[in-house]
Structures are given as structure tokens and as C-alpha cells.
Amino acid sequence: MVKICCIGAGYVGGPTMAVIALKCPSINVAVVDISVPRITAWNSETLPIYEPGLDEVVKKCRGKNLFFSNEVEKNVAEADIVFVSVNTPTKTSGLGAGKAADLTYWESAARMIADVSKSSKIVVEKSTVPVKTAEAIEKILTHNNKGIEFQILSNPEFLAEGTAITDLLNPDRVLIGGREETPGGLKAIQTLKDVYAHWVPEERILCTNLWSAELSKLAANAFLAQRISSVNSMSALCEATGANVSQVSYAVGKDSRIGPKFLNASVGFGGSCFQKDILNLVYICECNGLPEVANYWKHVIKINDYQKNRFVNRLVSSMFNTISGKKIAILGFSFKKDTGDTRETPAIDVCRGLLLDRAQLIIYDPKVPEAQMMRDLSTPKFDWDQPGSTSPVSEDVITKNVKVVHNAYEATKDSHAICILTEWDEFKSLDYQKIYDNMPKPAYIFDGRNVVDVAKLRQIGFIVYSIGKPLDPWLKDMPAIA
Ligand SMILES: NC(=O)c1ccc[n+]([C@@H]2O[C@H](COP(=O)([O-])OP(=O)(O)OC[C@H]3O[C@@H](n4cnc5c(N)ncnc54)[C@H](O)[C@@H]3O)[C@@H](O)[C@H]2O)c1
Numbered sequence: 275m276v277k278i279c280c281i282g283a284g285y286v287g288g289p290t291m292a293v294i295a296l297k298c299p300s301i302n303v304a305v306v307d308i309s310v311p312r313i314t315a316w317n318s319e320t321l322p323i324y325e326p327g328l329d330e331v332v333k334k335c336r337g338k339n340l341f342f343s344n345e346v347e348k349n350v351a352e353a354d355i356v357f358v359s360v361n362t363p364t365k366t367s368g369l370g371a372g373k374a375a376d377l378t379y380w381e382s383a384a385r386m387i388a389d390v391s392k393s394s395k396i397v398v399e400k401s402t403v404p405v406k407t408a409e410a411i412e413k414i415l416t417h418n419n420k421g422i423e424f425q426i427l428s429n430p431e432f433l434a435e436g437t438a439i440t441d442l443l444n445p446d447r448v449l450i451g452g453r454e455e456t457p458g459g460l461k462a463i464q465t466l467k468d469v470y471a472h473w474v475p476e477e478r479i480l481c482t483n484l485w486s487a488e489l490s491k492l493a494a495n496a497f498l499a500q501r502i503s504s505v506n507s508m509s510a511l512c513e514a515t516g517a518n519v520s521q522v523s524y525a526v527g528k529d530s531r532i533g534p535k536f537l538n539a540s541v542g543f544g545g546s547c548f549q550k551d552i553l554n555l556v557y558i559c560e561c562n563g564l565p566e567v568a569n570y571w572k573h574v575i576k577i578n579d580y581q582k583n584r585f586v587n588r589l590v591s592s593m594f595n596t597i598s599g600k601k602i603a604i605l606g607f608s609f610k611k612d613t614g615d616t617r618e619t620p621a622i623d624v625c626r627g628l629l630l631d632r633a634q635l636i637i638y639d640p641k642v643p644e645a646q647m648m649r650d651l652s653t654p655k656f657d658w659d660q661p662g663s664t665s666p667v668s669e670d671v672i673t674k675n676v677k678v679v680h681n682a683y684e685a686t687k688d689s690h691a692i693c694i695l696t697e698w699d700e701f702k703s704l705d706y707q708k709i710y711d712n713m714p715k716p717a718y719i720f721d722g723r724n725v726v727d728v729a730k731l732r733q734i735g736f737i738v739y740s741i742g743k744p745l746d747p748w749l750k751d752m753p754a755i756a
Pocket residue numbers: 281282283284285286287306307308309312346359360361362379382383400401402403431432433434435546547
């Protein structure tokens with residue numbers, strides 16, 4: 275029986291391995307992690323991450339051919355294929371701080387693999403890493419070997435949170451990069467291909483050299499984020515001209531060369547990957563003497579920061595330039611719907627901006643626990659090239675001015691304004707008449723996700739701001755300075 279071990283039981287390691295176990299009953303899959311609480315949760319009724327469909331897959335396989343364990347070394351030693359899916363955050367200090375990927379976790383995993391291995395292994399990069407990481411990993415593994423052969427493959431993951439299980443079951447493509455120039459490399463590529471071939475059609479399994487696979491992952495995220503920054507930049511122009519960004523996106527996306535996806539204007543993109551991976555790309559370009567290319571990609575992030583600031587400024591200026599002591603209901607805190615993940619969520623920057631203007635926030639999110647929100651708001655943000663944009667707010671200000679509640683009606687009662695920061699489906703079908711009746715007037719809604727029916731809410735009496743949509747006459751008289 276082939277044995278797979280995955281180091282890192284996070285958002286990628288957990289769901290990815292669960293789907294491999296589901297689709298390959300003949301393969302034994304162990305997911306290992308240094309975090310005891312994480313593994314305990316994977317072995318419990320309440321999994322450590324919320325992802326639609328994940329519970330069912332885990333329940334079907336756990337204890338049969340899918341195991342979660344803190345016995346990292348033992349499981350690695352026994353495996354034929356070792357996936358490494360540990361964190362690769364942005365460096366916060368030293369050389370490349372604020373841009374380069376921090377490979378501390380990756381390197382320690384590689385050293386451990388070298389130390390404990392007694393048989394040949396295929397080591398698979400699942401984490402998103404800088405181009406040429408495989409070369410560094412090869413050096414670590416081969417310098418420590420004891421006559422054991424290690425083959426390195428790059429197999430970047432393209433799943434999106436909230437749709438991880440469907441993405442894994444039906445991927446657009448699976449990418450496998452390896453040493454195509456050697457027989458050992460080709461054999462390793464084929465071995466991993468055979469795993470995915472259990473459920474992925476062959477034409478969707480792409481095999482490349484190592485560097486193409488590593489770079490394709492960074493490039494794909496950069497392209498996706500660039501589309502969002504492009505449409506968000508248009509949203510500002512739409513507001514200035516009276517165009518409607520949804521109509522513009524629709525018209526643009528109808529061009530088959532452009533396509534309709536990833537053109538939704540928003541308060542900004544979030545998530546653990548886009549900003550981190552673009553910064554990493556920028557750093558690699560700079561290191562390779564390509565400052566123009568680096569600057570091009572930097573602007574994708576600049577527009578994203580601009581969009582979040584613009585949203586806060588629009589809100590403050592619409593409310594007579596002061597929100598001091600005013601109650602603002604925040605609907606949604608996760609970085610997108612159907613996940614409880616808050617990494618780099620735009621809600622953090624928006625809430626901080628509002629707190630700096632001394633608002634009182636009442637936050638509701640269906641999946642994010644209160645402790646997580648408080649942690650996010652008080653952890654100093656790693657702030658890149660944006661002096662003064664989001665100075666961290668003191669813990670004292672947060673505890674005094676932030677309240678977390680359990681439903682949207684509680685959050686909005688007696689609030690002066692509502693901000694919608696995540697596109698949770700339930701926000702579309704709230705009883706907005708009831709909400710309006712329970713708010714002081716004028717009652718404002720700032721929709722950062724374009725989920726509400728603007729005309730209907732204006733009819734009720736709300737002053738409505740919806741990103742990139744024709745402005746309410748009230749807002750036209752109170753322009754926001756970005
Ligand atoms: N989150 C996503 O949607 C997504 C999608 C594609 C790729 N990625 C990439 O995948 C990688 C992992 O992301 P994630 O979101 O799963 O992160 P995560 O933080 O959810 O999980 C990483 C896990 O690795 C564990 N870990 C770290 N060092 C370890 C070690 N030496 N031994 C054992 N366990 C160790 C941590 O305890 C943690 O549980 C990152 O490189 C990320 O960029 C993420």
C-alpha cells in the first residue's frame with residue numbers, strides 16, 4: 275500500500291489529503307502537524323476549519339485510510355510520498371522584510387525529512403514557495419542523505435477557500451513540476467500523476483519543469499488579484515461618472531477573451547494568499563534586476579489598499595465628516611463568504627480605519643468567533659509601503675469600542691450606519707424594513723460587496739452606498755477624499 279504523509283494540517287493540507295484519501299482507498303494518508311490543538315480538532319467532531327462538504331469527506335475516511343497525528347517524524351519516516359504544506363508567510367524582519375517569503379517552516383520540515391528518512395521518498399512542495407525553492411530543498415535533502423534518493427516535485431495547490439472541496443474534486447488543472455530531464459524525475463512525476471489520475475482526467479494533469487510549476491502558482495494568484503484591482507479601480511471611476519460597475523463588468527466579461535469571472539468590485543481582496551504571493555513575486559523580480567516588473571505588480575496591492583481607504587473615507591465623509599461615538603454595524607468579518615478565515619480580510623483595515631475615527635463597532639459574522647476578531651484587530655498589521663494608512667489601534671480602544679454580537683438584527687439595532695464587508699448569503703435576505711425602523715435617521719448602508727438591492731433600500735429610506743454604483747444624491751454632495 276502506498277503511504278502518503280502530509281506535513282501541515284491547515285487549510286490546504288487537511289482538505290487536500292482528505293480528498294486524496296476519499297478518491298484513493300488503496301492509499302494510506304497521514305496528515306501530521308506540530309500543533310496539538312489542530313490535530314485534536316481534526317480528530318474530533320468539530321474540525322479546525324469550516325469548509326462546505328469537508329465534514330462529510332473526513333467522516334467517510336477518518337480512521338480507515340485517513341489519519342491525523344502529531345507523530346510527525348514516525349509518519350514521515352514510513353511514507354513513500356511526503357507533501358509539505360506548511361506556512362510560508364511574508365518575512366517580517368531582516369533581509370527582504372515585508373516582501374520575501376519566510377521559509378523557516380519549510381526549511382525545518384526539509385531538515386526533519388532528511389534526518390528521519392531511512393528509505394527513498396518523493397518530497398512534494400504543496401506550500402506556495404518562491405521560484406527555485408526546490409533547488410534549496412534538494413540541497414538540504416541530498417547533503418544529509420544516507421544513500422537515500424529524494425525526488426522533489428512542485429505540486430502547487432489552486433483551491434479557493436469556501437469552495438475547497440468542489441475545487442479539489444473537480445480541479446481546472448493539477449500541476450506537477452519535476453526534474454523532467456532525469457529518469458528519476460520522470461518516474462516521480464508519473465507516481466504523483468497516478469495518484470491524481472484516480473479522479474482527475476488525464477488532460478487536466480499538467481506536467482512541467484520545477485521552475486515553471488513554482489512560478490505558475492505565483493503568476494496565477496497575481497493575475498487573479500490583478501483582475502480584482504482592475505475592476506476596483508474602475509469602481510472609483512464609475513462613482514465619479516455615474517456608470518455602474520456591475521454593468522461595466524458584465525459588458526467587459528462578455529468578451530470571450532476576457533471572461534466573466536473574478537470581476538466583482540469589492541471593498542478589496544483579502545485572504546492569506548494574494549497579498550503574500552504578490553509581495554513574494556515583487557521580491558523575486560527585484561532580486562532578478564527587474565524593477566519595472568516588480569513595480570507593475572506592486573500596484574495591484576496599492577489599488578487594493580486604496581480601495582479599503584476609499585471605503586472608510588466615503589463612510590466618514592457621508593456622515594458629516596465625523597463618526598466619533600457613532601455606532602456602526604459591521605456585517606461580515608471573514609475575507610469571503612463560506613469561510614471563517616480572517617487572514618488579511620479587508621474587514622480588519624476597514625474596522626481599524628473606523629476605530630481611528632472613534633466609531634463604536636458592533637460586529638456580526640456567522641462563522642468568525644469573537645476572540646479571533648479581537649486578536650485580528652489588535653495584532654499590528656504588517657503594513658507595506660503605506661505610511662499611516664492603518665496605524666494599529668490600541669487594545670484599550672478595541673475593548674472599549676468593539677462589541678461582537680450573534681445576529682445581524684442585534685448588530686444593526688440603534689446603529690447609525692451598516693457596513694457590509696463579507697458577501698454572506700444571509701445579508702441578501704434580511705428584513706431591511708425592520709432594520710431601518712430600529713435605526714436612528716438618516717440611516718446609512720455602505721455595501722462593500724454589492725449584495726443589497728439598492729433601489730429597494732432607497733425606497734425604504736436608507737442612504738445607500740454600493741461600491742461602484744451610481745451615487746445617492748446625498749453622497750454626491752459629500753465627496754470622499756481617497
Ligand atoms: N489557504 C489557502 O487557500 C491556500 C491555497 C493554496 C496554497 N496555499 C499555500 O499552502 C501553504 C499552507 O497554507 P495553509 O493556509 O494551509 O496554512 P495553515 O497555517 O492553515 O497550515 C499550515 C500548518 O503547518 C503547520 N506546520 C508549520 N511548520 C510545521 C512543521 N515543521 N511540522 C509540522 N507542521 C508544521 C502549522 O502548525 C499549521 O497547522 C502556504 O504556503 C499557502 O500559501 C494556501
